[in-house]
Amino acid sequence: MAEYKLELRGVSKSFPGVKALDKVNLAVRPGTVLALMGENGAGKSTLMKCLFGIYHMDEGEIYLDGEKVEIANPDEAAKRGVAMVHQELQPIPARSIGENMYLGRFPVKKYGPIQMIDHATMFAETEKWLKELGLEYNPKALLGSLSIGQMQLVEIAKAVSREAKVIIFDEPTSSLSDNEVDFLFKVMNQLRDRGVSMIYISHKMDEIKRIADDIQVMRDGTYVGTWPAAELTTDQIIAKMVGRELTQIYPEHDHEIGEVILEVENVSSIHAKSFQNCSFNIRRGEILGFGGLVGAQRTELMEGIFGIRHLSSGTIKIHGKEVKITKPKDAMDAGIGMITEDRRGNGIFGCLSIKDNVGISIYNKHLKGGFVLNHPTINKIVDDSIKQLSIKTPSMNQHIENLSGGNQQKVIVSRWLANDPDILIMDEPTRGIDVGAKHEIYEIMEDLAKQGKAIIMISSEMPELLGMADRVYVMCNGKITGQIDQQEDMTQEKVMTFATKF
Amino acid sequence: MQKTQKQKITDFLINNGVIIVMFVLVIYTGLTTKNFLTPNNFLNLLANMSYRLVIALGISGAVITGGCDLSGGRMVGFGACIAGTLLQKQEYGGRFFQEGFLASITPLNPFLVLIIAMLICGCFGAVTGWFIAFLHVPPFISTLAMMEIIYGLGLIYTGATPLGGYVTEYTGFSTGRFLGLSWLIWMAIAMAGITWFIYNMTRHGKYMYAIGGNPQAAEVAGVPVKLTMVLIYAKASAFFAMAGFMLGAKAGGASINTGLSYEMEGIAACALGGVSVTGGRGKVSSAIIGVAVLELLKVALQFLGVDANSQYIAIGIVIFVAISLDIRKYVQKK
Structure with a gap:
C-alpha cells in the first residue's frame, strides 16, 4: 500500500497577472486528517479546485494510492472516491434529503423500455447511510427543514455513500453551533477509523488542534511545509502562516488626523450569526483598517452601517448627532459613501457607460429646472474624474465592462467622490486588481485622507492593512475582538491572534 | 488582435441582422409585387405601426428593468372603452350613457378624454408597480393579475357591449391629416420623442x-x-390607454376585446x-425598429400571397432567429 492516499505534486496555476499556486505539494496519509492552513488568498481553495478539475492546473500531478491519475471534473473526482463538503453548500432545499443524496445517480427500475426512479430503494439507501453516521433524519423530509449543520452532515453522508476515500472539508464549521461541531468531529473520527483520509480547511486553531493529525501550511501560493499537529503550538502555526516581509510599497502617511466624525455604538445585525455589539469610531483624515478572516462579518457590519443590511440595535452618530439609516440613500445623505466588496455583484452597472456609472449617484443633483439632466455639467465632472484618477479609457461612453478591474474600481471611486462624502467605506478596495493599479488606489486613499476625508478600509491582505491603516480594528465571528492604535504595535501576528479569537 | 475582413463582415451581419432582414424583405417584395412601394400602402403601414409603437414604448420600460407587462392588451381595451363611452354622439341611438349626469356632459373634448383614460389606467399601472416594487411580486405574475382585474372591470363597466357612434372630432384623429400624415402617426412620433426625452434627459x-x-x-x-x-409600470399603463384611444379612433369603435394580446406583439417588438x-x-430606436420589422413582415407576407395562418409561423421563426443573433452579441463578450 502506498504511503499516501492522495498526493499532489508540484501544482502550479496562474491567472492573468497573478501566480496563484507555485509548485505546491500536498499529501494525506490513509485514515488521517490533514489540516490545510493559510491566510486568505494563500491558495488553499485554488489548490482544491485544481484537484477537482474545476481549474485546469498549469503543471503538477495527482496521485491516488500511488498511482498517477487525471481528474477533469468534479464528477470524475467523485467516481475516483474524492469528495468535497463545501463551505457554501449547494443543495436543493426544496427537495427531500433522499433526492439530494442521489441527485444525478438516482436508482432506477426498468419496465421494458421505460425507466422509473426507484423511490423505495432511494429512501431505504438514504436511511441506511444516514444511520451509518448516526443521523436520525427522515429521508423524505425536505432538506430545507434541516439546519445548515445538519445539511452539512447529509452532505458528508452523501460522500460516504459514494464510498469516498478522500473527503475535503472547506471551512465546514463556519456556520455551526458548538454542539454541531462536536457531532461533526465525532463523525470525522468515525470516518478516520474506517480508513477515510480527510483534508480539513479551517482557520480555527482550537479545532485544528482537536481534529488534525498533520498540519500543512501554505502562504502566498507556495508550500511552506507539513508538520505533525502535536509538534506545533498555535503561535508557531500563525508565524508560519504570516511569515513574510512587507514587500509592497505604500505611500507615506502624511495626513492630519482631526476630530471624531463617526461614532458607531453597539450595533447588531438582525441575524444572530452576523455582527453583534460592534462599536468603533473614526476621525477626520484617518484611514481606519478593519482586519480579520473571511467570514468575520466585516462586510456585513459596514453594509449594515451603510443601510444595505438591517440593524436590530445600536446607534450611529455623525458629527455627534445621531442619524437614522435604513437605506443607502440615508447613508449618502448623512455623508457616507461605500465601495462594496463585490464589484460585479453590487458595484458596477456592466452594460452601462462610464458616464452613467459615475453619474448614477449625482443625477439628482444636476438638473435644469428641477427636471432635465444637465448633461454638460455632468460630462465635466465625469471627464475631470477620468483625468484625476487617470482612468484608462478612450471615452466616457465606453461600457464599463470593457475596462480592467483596476479601472473599474477607479470608476466606482469616482462615483463616490462626485458625491463628496465625509466618510468613505472601502471594502477590499484592491481585490482582483493588478499591482500597478493597487498602488494607484493607495495613492488616491492617501490623497483623500489629506483632504480630511475619513476612510474605512476593510482588507484581508495583511500587508495592505498594516501598510495603509493609521489604526486597526480586528473582527472575528461577528465581534470586534481587538483594536490596535499605535502603528508600531501593528504586527501580522497580533492581527492574526485577534482574528482567530473565536 | 486584428480582425480579418471575413470576421468583420460576419460581425456586421450579426450585429445588424434584423435591419438587414427588413431591407431584403422590403426590396424583394417591392420588386416582385405591385402596389407594395406606394405612398398609400406606406401611410397605411405607418398608421398600423402608430398604436403598436405606443404600446411597445410603454412595455420597453418594463423590459429594460428585466420585467414585462402582460396587462398591456387588456389595458389597451380598457382605455379604448373609457374613451369610447365618453366620445359618443349625442344623437347616436346605441349610446352608452342614456341618461344621468354623464349622458348630459358627453361627448367631452377628445383631448380631455385622452388624459382621463391615461390617468385612470396609469393609476392601475401604479398598483401593479407597487406590488412589484414593495411586495416583490415578480412582474410576470403581478401584471398577469392586473390583466385579469382590468378585464373584469372592463366587462362590468361596458356590460360587454361594443361601442360605436363616435363624434367626428374623435375619428378625425385617424382620418385627419397634417403634412400628409394622419394625427395618429403624429401622436406616435410625439410619444417616441417624449419617451426618448425621459430615457435620456431625466434621472x-x-x-x-x-x-x-x-x-x-x-x-x-x-x-x-x-x-x-412604480413609475415605470404606471407610465406603461398610461401609454396603453393612449394606444387604446388611438385604436378606437382608427376603428371607429371599441369593445373590451380591443387590443387583446397586443402586449405580446409589444414584447416581441422590443x-x-x-x-x-x-x-x-x-x-x-429599438422599439421603433422592432415594431417596423414586425409590421413590414406582416404586410410583405400578405403581398407575397402567404396565407394568413402561415404568417404566424413566419413571424415566430423571425423572432427565434433575430433574438438568437441579438443574444450572441452579448454572450460572446464574456
Whole structure:
C-alpha cells in the first residue's frame, strides 16, 4: 500500500497577472486528517479546485494510492472516491434529503423500455447511510427543514455513500453551533477509523488542534511545509502562516488626523450569526483598517452601517448627532459613501457607460429646472474624474465592462467622490486588481485622507492593512475582538491572534 | 488582435441582422409585387405601426428593468372603452350613457378624454408597480393579475357591449391629416420623442437603466428603486390607454376585446429591436425598429400571397432567429 492516499505534486496555476499556486505539494496519509492552513488568498481553495478539475492546473500531478491519475471534473473526482463538503453548500432545499443524496445517480427500475426512479430503494439507501453516521433524519423530509449543520452532515453522508476515500472539508464549521461541531468531529473520527483520509480547511486553531493529525501550511501560493499537529503550538502555526516581509510599497502617511466624525455604538445585525455589539469610531483624515478572516462579518457590519443590511440595535452618530439609516440613500445623505466588496455583484452597472456609472449617484443633483439632466455639467465632472484618477479609457461612453478591474474600481471611486462624502467605506478596495493599479488606489486613499476625508478600509491582505491603516480594528465571528492604535504595535501576528479569537 | 475582413463582415451581419432582414424583405417584395412601394400602402403601414409603437414604448420600460407587462392588451381595451363611452354622439341611438349626469356632459373634448383614460389606467399601472416594487411580486405574475382585474372591470363597466357612434372630432384623429400624415402617426412620433426625452434627459430614465443593469448596485448607489419601478409600470399603463384611444379612433369603435394580446406583439417588438430581455439595454430606436420589422413582415407576407395562418409561423421563426443573433452579441463578450 502506498504511503499516501492522495498526493499532489508540484501544482502550479496562474491567472492573468497573478501566480496563484507555485509548485505546491500536498499529501494525506490513509485514515488521517490533514489540516490545510493559510491566510486568505494563500491558495488553499485554488489548490482544491485544481484537484477537482474545476481549474485546469498549469503543471503538477495527482496521485491516488500511488498511482498517477487525471481528474477533469468534479464528477470524475467523485467516481475516483474524492469528495468535497463545501463551505457554501449547494443543495436543493426544496427537495427531500433522499433526492439530494442521489441527485444525478438516482436508482432506477426498468419496465421494458421505460425507466422509473426507484423511490423505495432511494429512501431505504438514504436511511441506511444516514444511520451509518448516526443521523436520525427522515429521508423524505425536505432538506430545507434541516439546519445548515445538519445539511452539512447529509452532505458528508452523501460522500460516504459514494464510498469516498478522500473527503475535503472547506471551512465546514463556519456556520455551526458548538454542539454541531462536536457531532461533526465525532463523525470525522468515525470516518478516520474506517480508513477515510480527510483534508480539513479551517482557520480555527482550537479545532485544528482537536481534529488534525498533520498540519500543512501554505502562504502566498507556495508550500511552506507539513508538520505533525502535536509538534506545533498555535503561535508557531500563525508565524508560519504570516511569515513574510512587507514587500509592497505604500505611500507615506502624511495626513492630519482631526476630530471624531463617526461614532458607531453597539450595533447588531438582525441575524444572530452576523455582527453583534460592534462599536468603533473614526476621525477626520484617518484611514481606519478593519482586519480579520473571511467570514468575520466585516462586510456585513459596514453594509449594515451603510443601510444595505438591517440593524436590530445600536446607534450611529455623525458629527455627534445621531442619524437614522435604513437605506443607502440615508447613508449618502448623512455623508457616507461605500465601495462594496463585490464589484460585479453590487458595484458596477456592466452594460452601462462610464458616464452613467459615475453619474448614477449625482443625477439628482444636476438638473435644469428641477427636471432635465444637465448633461454638460455632468460630462465635466465625469471627464475631470477620468483625468484625476487617470482612468484608462478612450471615452466616457465606453461600457464599463470593457475596462480592467483596476479601472473599474477607479470608476466606482469616482462615483463616490462626485458625491463628496465625509466618510468613505472601502471594502477590499484592491481585490482582483493588478499591482500597478493597487498602488494607484493607495495613492488616491492617501490623497483623500489629506483632504480630511475619513476612510474605512476593510482588507484581508495583511500587508495592505498594516501598510495603509493609521489604526486597526480586528473582527472575528461577528465581534470586534481587538483594536490596535499605535502603528508600531501593528504586527501580522497580533492581527492574526485577534482574528482567530473565536 | 486584428480582425480579418471575413470576421468583420460576419460581425456586421450579426450585429445588424434584423435591419438587414427588413431591407431584403422590403426590396424583394417591392420588386416582385405591385402596389407594395406606394405612398398609400406606406401611410397605411405607418398608421398600423402608430398604436403598436405606443404600446411597445410603454412595455420597453418594463423590459429594460428585466420585467414585462402582460396587462398591456387588456389595458389597451380598457382605455379604448373609457374613451369610447365618453366620445359618443349625442344623437347616436346605441349610446352608452342614456341618461344621468354623464349622458348630459358627453361627448367631452377628445383631448380631455385622452388624459382621463391615461390617468385612470396609469393609476392601475401604479398598483401593479407597487406590488412589484414593495411586495416583490415578480412582474410576470403581478401584471398577469392586473390583466385579469382590468378585464373584469372592463366587462362590468361596458356590460360587454361594443361601442360605436363616435363624434367626428374623435375619428378625425385617424382620418385627419397634417403634412400628409394622419394625427395618429403624429401622436406616435410625439410619444417616441417624449419617451426618448425621459430615457435620456431625466434621472428617471437613468435610474431605469441602472435598475435594469444591476438592481443591487442601483440600491447601493442610492437610486430610489421602488419609486422608479412604480413609475415605470404606471407610465406603461398610461401609454396603453393612449394606444387604446388611438385604436378606437382608427376603428371607429371599441369593445373590451380591443387590443387583446397586443402586449405580446409589444414584447416581441422590443426584443426584436434589441431591448435586452435580461435588462439594462434598449433605446427608443429599438422599439421603433422592432415594431417596423414586425409590421413590414406582416404586410410583405400578405403581398407575397402567404396565407394568413402561415404568417404566424413566419413571424415566430423571425423572432427565434433575430433574438438568437441579438443574444450572441452579448454572450460572446464574456
